[in-house]
Amino acid sequence: MGVQIEVDQLTMRYGDVTAVDGISFTVAPGEFFGLLGPNGAGKTTTLETIEGLRSPTSGRVSVAGRDPARREPDLQRRIGVQLQSSAFFERLTAVEQLQTFGAIYGVPAARLDELLEQVGLTEKATAQVEDLSGGQKQRLSIACALVHDPDVVFLDEPTAALDPQARRNLWDVLRGINDSGRTVVLTTHYMEEAEELCDRVAIVDHGRLLELDTPGALIRKLDAATRIGLAAEAIALEDARGLPGAESVRLDGSGLVIQTREPATVLAELGRREALEGLSVSKGTLEDVFLDLTGREYRA
Amino acid sequence: MSTETEPETGTSTAAPDRSGSSTGAGDARAARPLKALTLAMFKGFVRDRMTLFWAIAFPLMFLVLFGGIFTDQGQSRPADVIVVGDVSVIDDAPTQAREAIDRAIAITREDDLDAALAKVRDGDATAVVTEEGGEVTVRYSAADAVAGAQIQGVMQAIVQQANTAVYQQATGEPPAFTFTASQVEDESLQAIQYVTPSLLGWAVAMSATFGAAANLVMWRKSGLLRRLRLAPVRTSSVVLARVGVSLVIALVQAVIFIGLGVGAFGLQLSGWWPLVVPLLLAGTLAFLSIGMLAGAVSKTEEGAIGLANFIVLPMAFLSGSFFPLDGAPAWLRAVSNALPLKHLNQGMLDVMVREQGPSAIVLPIVILLGFAAVFATISARLFRWEA
Ligand SMILES: Nc1ncnc2c1ncn2[C@@H]1O[C@H](COP(=O)(O)OP(=O)(O)OP(=O)(O)O)[C@@H](O)[C@H]1O
Numbered sequence: 123m124g125v126q127i128e129v130d131q132l133t134m135r136y137g138d139v140t141a142v143d144g145i146s147f148t149v150a151p152g153e154f155f156g157l158l159g160p161n162g163a164g165k166t167t168t169l170e171t172i173e174g175l176r177s178p179t180s181g182r183v184s185v186a187g188r189d190p191a192r193r194e195p196d197l198q199r200r201i202g203v204q205l206q207s208s209a210f211f212e213r214l215t216a217v218e219q220l221q222t223f224g225a226i227y228g229v230p231a232a233r234l235d236e237l238l239e240q241v242g243l244t245e246k247a248t249a250q251v252e253d254l255s256g257g258q259k260q261r262l263s264i265a266c267a268l269v270h271d272p273d274v275v276f277l278d279e280p281t282a283a284l285d286p287q288a289r290r291n292l293w294d295v296l297r298g299i300n301d302s303g304r305t306v307v308l309t310t311h312y313m314e315e316a317e318e319l320c321d322r323v324a325i326v327d328h329g330r331l332l333e334l335d336t337p338g339a340l341i342r343k344l345d346a347a348t349r350i351g352l353a354a355e356a357i358a359l360e361d362a363r364g365l366p367g368a369e370s371v372r373l374d375g376s377g378l379v380i381q382t383r384e385p386a387t388v389l390a391e392l393g394r395r396e397a398l399e400g401l402s403v404s405k406g407t408l409e410d411v412f413l414d415l416t417g418r419e420y421r422a
Numbered sequence: 423m424s425t426e427t428e429p430e431t432g433t434s435t436a437a438p439d440r441s442g443s444s445t446g447a448g449d450a451r452a453a454r455p456l457k458a459l460t461l462a463m464f465k466g467f468v469r470d471r472m473t474l475f476w477a478i479a480f481p482l483m484f485l486v487l488f489g490g491i492f493t494d495q496g497q498s499r500p501a502d503v504i505v506v507g508d509v510s511v512i513d514d515a516p517t518q519a520r521e522a523i524d525r526a527i528a529i530t531r532e533d534d535l536d537a538a539l540a541k542v543r544d545g546d547a548t549a550v551v552t553e554e555g556g557e558v559t560v561r562y563s564a565a566d567a568v569a570g571a572q573i574q575g576v577m578q579a580i581v582q583q584a585n586t587a588v589y590q591q592a593t594g595e596p597p598a599f600t601f602t603a604s605q606v607e608d609e610s611l612q613a614i615q616y617v618t619p620s621l622l623g624w625a626v627a628m629s630a631t632f633g634a635a636a637n638l639v640m641w642r643k644s645g646l647l648r649r650l651r652l653a654p655v656r657t658s659s660v661v662l663a664r665v666g667v668s669l670v671i672a673l674v675q676a677v678i679f680i681g682l683g684v685g686a687f688g689l690q691l692s693g694w695w696p697l698v699v700p701l702l703l704a705g706t707l708a709f710l711s712i713g714m715l716a717g718a719v720s721k722t723e724e725g726a727i728g729l730a731n732f733i734v735l736p737m738a739f740l741s742g743s744f745f746p747l748d749g750a751p752a753w754l755r756a757v758s759n760a761l762p763l764k765h766l767n768q769g770m771l772d773v774m775v776r777e778q779g780p781s782a783i784v785l786p787i788v789i790l791l792g793f794a795a796v797f798a799t800i801s802a803r804l805f806r807w808e809a
């Protein structure tokens with residue numbers, strides 16, 4: 123059921139802009155795969171080339187062993203896509219959008235209610251698409267991608283406009299799809315989302331693949347310091363600097379932040395001094411990995 | 423529409439069908455997307471009040487306007503005229519002349535001149551007529567100069583006739599001129615006979631062109647065309663869906679136009695009128711492909727609509743949709759012959775009101791299909807999936 127995806131030395135140029143620059147990776151059948159990168163990194167371009175919407179300048183892409191750019195209906199029926207900007211039939215209701223996409227893909231209109239419920243749009247079933255909110259449109263767009271029960275799903279920033287509830291509900295939906303053996307490829311700017319969902323993530327920037335591994339492995343590789351946060355009055359700045367194992371200490375608006383690679387030592391010492399007011403501890407996250415790899419500068 | 427090769431759907435190598443998906447043959451699969459797309463397009467059309475207005479109400483306004491102008495004149499009641507005091511040219515007219523007068527004007531009596539004039543000023547009557555020592559005076563309101571001029575003409579005729587009668591009595595010779603009031607119904611019938619087929623041709627051309635142009639640009643701009651490109655739907659299905667919707671719209675326009683023409687304006691159809699159906703089909707195809715071209719070269723919907731207007735409106739004038747070109751200079755009629763709408767109008771007139779049979783639609787249909795083929799080819803060349 124799951125579909126294997128191979129990307130080999132993929133390069134895409136628009137005039138003198140190189141949007142994708144020799145990217146190679148393989149997505150295994152049934153894998154949950156994430157594409158991360160700053161704005162303009164080339165995620166959408168990569169994804170749309172895999173979907174068959176663009177033909178690569180050079181390099182090769184295959185989905186289930188076939189060339190997606192040929193847009194063979196048999197392959198298209200196995201692929202579900204949610205494009206970065208949603209597109210609907212004008213003045214059709216939510217349920218009519220699903221019916222229409224369903225009919226185009228040749229599936230009966232049986233599961234539509236269930237699908238609408240999954241994306242939380244049951245109440246909006248008969249609302250015309252022009253009357254939906256941004257997040258509701260995005261959820262409908264995802265439902266349209268799933269209407270024909272595809273073997274592989276491509277989602278371009280599916281949770282970009284969603285509220286926290288909708289985002290977590292969608293995570294459940296996507297996990298469910300993936301658990302049944304389907305391949306899922308998504309792009310996102312939410313690192314905790316990638317950490318939560320993805321088996322492996324690819325981090326791209328300037329069209330190049332920077333890292334490709336499981337989120338856990340990437341975080342370990344970064345060997346990021348643990349951040350210990352305290353209330354400003356918990357311990358004097360000078361005393362904190364003198365703590366064994368403390369690498370750096372700074373005072374900011376939210377309090378005191380101690381960076382350390384020996385959190386056990388620092389915490390034990392803080393405990394001994396009963397200076398644990400407002401304690402928070404955070405380990406390195408995928409976001410640290412991301413910022414470490416792609417820098418802190420704005421992207422064009 | 424697309425210049426790329428479209429792989430066939432439903433080829434025999436398909437992977438085993440998964441649960442719930444269709445087990446239908448290739449043909450059934452091809453038919454379903456077409457039906458769904460047609461339905462979606464049609465719903466989008468009828469739910470938009472503006473497009474409905476432009477396709478149905480706007481051309482109908484013209485029909486009512488043209489049909490109404492001529493028909494109303496013929497059927498209008500005689501104008502109300504107030505006679506104050508004795509007016510001998512009316513009072514003493516012989517019976518025959520009096521009947522003619524009564525057909526032309528409806529006379530009421532009033533004793534007070536000021537009261538009568540007030541009624542005219544208020545629009546309750548058209549004119550006041552008085553006679554003072556053999557001089558007949560007609561007073562009417564400048565607010566309705568047309569009706570006033572009519573009354574003036576009628577009264578002039580009445581006075582003329584009275585003079586003639588006096589002359590006749592004096593000389594014993596028969597009158598050289600007599601006054602009769604006649605209705606203009608025959609002329610108005612001719613007008614509606616001409617206007618219905620030609621306005622219908624324009625209406626169909628307009629909505630086919632606008633529909634295709636706006637639809638194409640809208641779907642491209644919204645990204646729906648890209649999305650559909652990833653779905654197992656053939657480009658030809660998208661085009662055919664548009665053809666289907668435009669055909670339905672054309673037929674609805676025909677039903678409303680002919681119904682209103684016959685029902686309200688006394689349009690008399692020739693026996694061959696059902697031949698408008700194949701004509702409308704060919705006309706729709708021709709103007710759809712013109713609309714596709716407008717849609718292919720335009721970036722915005724406003725641009726596409728503007729371009730469609732720029733093409734169709736002058737063409738309507740030059741094709742005699744609003745008035746006949748019989749009196750137009752030869753070069754204008756030559757230009758007119760190069761326009762598809764001219765041939766659509768011609769065919770419609772021939773089969774709807776000129777009692778011509780199937781042979782009359784052959785040439786128009788061939789010409790319209792020729793236009794369709796040429797413009798469809800050009801628009802396929804210029805077609806873009808993405809904005
Ligand atoms: N059709 C196009 N024509 C020209 N340049 C393009 C086109 N599409 C993308 N680009 C350029 O290619 C680069 C990569 O764009 P892409 O949309 O793939 O980025 P992305 O990683 O998806 O960004 P985002 O996170 O903002 O969605 C950008 O510099 C963009 O300007």
Ligand SMILES: [Mg+2]
Pocket residue numbers: 165166167206278
């Ligand atoms: Mg993108």
